[in-house]
Amino acid sequence: SKSAYSILKSKLSDLPHEEFWVLFMSRSNSVIKTECISRGGVSGTVVDVRLVLKPAIECLASSIILAHNHPSGDEEPSDADISITKRLEEVGKIMGIEVMDHIIITRERYYSFREHNMI
DSSP states (O other): OHHHHHHHHHHHTTOSSOEEEEEEEOTTSOEEEEEEEEEOOSSOOOOOHHHHHHHHHHTTOSEEEEEEEOTTSOOSOOHHHHHHHHHHHHHHHHHTOEEEEEEEEOSSOEEETTTTTOO
16 A cells, blocks of 8 residues: 555645546556546546456456545545445456555545555
């Protein structure tokens, strides 16, 4: 979680709008690539499961780490954050792609679904 946070903090912590990024990981947990999946408004962004899993399949990722920012500074996950994480976990299992974590980044800190036993 801390490594993913350090990779994405500079991209997400100071934005005035939400963005949803994915780290695509190899079997040895090294980053194959990072990609911005969605850009939204000040209080949300739309995440399409197909737009997350298509590049994961194309780069032969074994796992993914989800990340997005909360410009409000509140790192607690919303109901929508929890819902999309569960949906991506379910579909990822079918495709053989593990969701290792979902990190919410704010200006000062981050929230890890894995560290809070939500994954």
